[in-house]
Amino acid sequence: MHELCNWLLRFLILAAALVATSCAQSSQTQHLQQVLGIGLENLILSTLYNDAPRQNASYDFIIVGAGPAGCVLANRLSENPNWTVYLIEAGGVEGMFHQMPVLAAYLQGTHSNWGYKSTPQKRACFGMYNNECFLPRGKVLGGTSSINYMIYNRGNKRDFDRWAAAGNKGWSYAEVLPYFLKSEAANLAGLEDSPYHNRTGPLSVEDVQYRTPAVHAYLKGAQQAGHPRTDYNGESQIGASYVQANTLRGRRHSAYRAYIEPIRYQRKNLHIVTMTRVTRVLIDPVTKRATGVELMYRNKYYKVRARKEVILSAGAFNSPQLLMLSGVGPADNLKAIGVPIVKELPVGKLLYDHMCHFGPTFTVNTDRQLLNIAHLNSTVVKSFLLGNPTTMLSSIGGVEALTFFKVPSSKEPADMPDMEIITVAGSLAADQGTALKQGANFKDELYDKVYRPLQVSRQDHFSFLIMQFHPKSVGRMWLHNRNPFEWPRINPKYFRNEDDVQFMLEGIKEAIRITQTPAMQALGTRIHDIPLPGCEQHNFGTDDYWRCSIRTLSYTLHHQVATCRMGPESDPSTVVNAELKVHGIKHLRVVDTSIIPFPPTAHTNAASYMIGEKAADMIRGDWQ
Structure with a gap:
């Protein structure tokens, strides 16, 4: 019934968009921008993906970020009906225009993009205002796979x-x-x-x-x-x-269409919340164990607990940001901004x-x-x-x-x-x-x-x-x-x-x-x-x-990697080990393209799915 209602809703909104498109012939550019700005479907569908947090609620797994790796993890871990999974996404839900591949460039000017930009570059980006290259990253259920150019390239x-x-x-x-x-x-x-x-x-x-x-x-x-x-x-x-x-x-x-939409109403153990910002990982400073996350939902702070693991799948910028906000990162940076150091690691020190x-x-x-x-x-x-x-x-x-x-x-x-x-x-x-x-x-x-x-x-x-x-x-x-x-x-x-x-x-x-x-x-x-x-x-x-x-x-083309580099703990440039566990912190993993250790011979979207699939097997191996 839920799926039927969902598709009926899409049909009605698509029909309205077609009328708008047909009626605005005076300026192709203007009517496209107007139609893209409707946002109605995104607003309504977001309400269907809001399992609102409860203070101190407890889940087996908390997944932060619903990009390709996060969506894969949510799907695979929730296959076990005895496990509860909470998937947290900062953005909303795809609308009809996300599904039109030719509009990829337009999506980077919407709220589905975090809107990151580089610092002014000294040797590049001379054709950009203030020498700042824009760095698109997906802020939507599906992550960057919902706003990118859909190129599938695994690598060498x-x-x-x-x-x-x-x-x-x-x-x-x-x-x-x-x-x-x-x-x-x-x-x-x-x-x-x-x-x-x-x-x-x-x-x-x-x-x-x-x-x-x-x-x-x-x-x-x-x-x-x-x-x-x-x-x-x-x-x-x-x-x-x-x-x-x-x-x-x-x-x-x-990732949303492939891994989340087909199972959304079949698995009662998978809870999803959108339009929600995780502000830090809760880490016990004595035991060095991740116990949950702090998040903001509708202007109110909540703490949600993880019985087994917290998994950061927030991408090459947000995963390292959350680690540092939680006290895991370079000592000089954490001291400079007044964050108590829980574990010194070279988070963000490398970026390819x-x-x-x-x-x-x-x-x-x-x-x-x-x-x-x-x-x-x-x-x-x-x-x-x-x-x-x-x-x-x-x-x-x-x-x-x-x-x-x-x-x-x-x-x-x-x-x-x-x-x-x-x-x-x-x-x-x-x-x-x-x-x-x-x-x-x-x-x-x-x-x-x-x-x-x-x-x-x-x-x-x-x-x-x-x-x-x-x-x-x-x-x-x-x-x-x-x-x-x-x-x-x-x-x-x-x-x-x-x-x-x-x-x-x-x-x-x-x-x-x-x-x-x-x-x-x-x-x-x-x-x-x-x-x-x-x-x-x-x-x-x-x-x-x-x-x-x-x-x-x-x-x-938003292929940033290595900000949470994978490698043995003996390598001082690494943040997570081969099982994607954060060095020195229990029950905390990073599962996204930030763990890729070298610039790949690829676009990174395909690798993100692979990383999610492999991590899901490693996690199941640990807990089953």
Whole structure:
């Protein structure tokens, strides 16, 4: 009955949205922003996920944060009917617009995003106001899987073997692959019999059915340039491929959709509360045992107790923040903000992230066949709502293909890519400056000079994102004060090491080389050569120009890791052990991407599910 009511509610709100979309033809941009701002479904659905806290209530497991790892844990631990589980999420619940993959960039400007930003960068983010890179993180039931670009990329075999070699027993590729497979329900053309994919898990991984002429030409061109076709989640990452996405029949399939929604009303032992902030973990200073959490719900503080464990799955920024607020962290930082030290650990001392270059951009001679918000109309919306997975609304934020390759100066093994080219069916101009530009904090001057001409001409165009997998630049995060409602300070120190800029330069050159192949030239592919503000002193296309552009069009895909690094207690850079237990604190684990010890050869969303699945087995092994 609950599920029926839920779906009826969704249907009514979707119908209202369709009417709003059909009636506001005067300005495509304006009506999309108005519809996105409704928030009605999110507000109503949030009330269905509020098992309000009771003072000193007791659960077997308390899970803080409902991102991919947290949702997996809530599902798997509540399979045992004798255990009670309390899942606590700071944000609300997904609405209909979360399910429209093409709107990913818009979601980063909503309350579903924490809204973090870096400290002003000295060597990057020159195209952003105050040199601050925005750092999107999901604040919603489903976490970042509910606002990201849905790219499913597990990583390289050597990534996990390195984890194991660093003292993390049980984390080799052979040992984690079963957990990737456990989570996956693959629907990928040509890979039906692949031993690297499973078809029966909770999380949908499928081909994006909306594809533009540019991506077909790109993949042919990539092969002409020497990049083999590959399944980058299979035997070898090296090569080019259409993107594999966490969508289900053309709709976003987040951790919430995959792991929570199907079981919400079947398991009375799983309690969920949304719009609730955990302010600290309760740790006995004498026994060093985590006993519960303090939280704020509707402006009132509560303490909730954990009989077995407290599990932090709050992400690469919030998990370390909560540890430090609870007295677990670097002595200098805790003393500076007046938090009594329970256990000194290097929380937040390490921060790795994948920095991207947004561009270059190319025009082609097709007409209205690539993404542009101007092409969105009531017919497209209606078709999507009726279940058609091939409309532009099913494009995962424009991402169409991934290419993994090595650069000449690489010192990594031959089967471990250094760079990724992400092929995008548009640019900052594709949404007329309403989402990507704002979500990345790009300056108006930059947009007006370089991208507005594309908006005005409406000429079909596409872009590349160039991403480096193994940066040498290392950042950190810390707390400015002990206020749990104030953001931590985050300094990724992008491009502090000059080698990272050189790798990005090699990536740009390779992307340009692919566009010069016969397949790409058949589309009339031509580089968009308006120079960036601040880079005009360099001749467009020279190495010095691209180095300037790299530092200007800096863009992160929220792959931050290592703030609660995993490793043996004898390693002074680590926070949790191979079982994800916090060093020196009983009954407290961290289960999310903050434990990843090195920059992965991957986007981090897939790994987050794997970490949750593996942790659930370790926890069950301890308590059963």
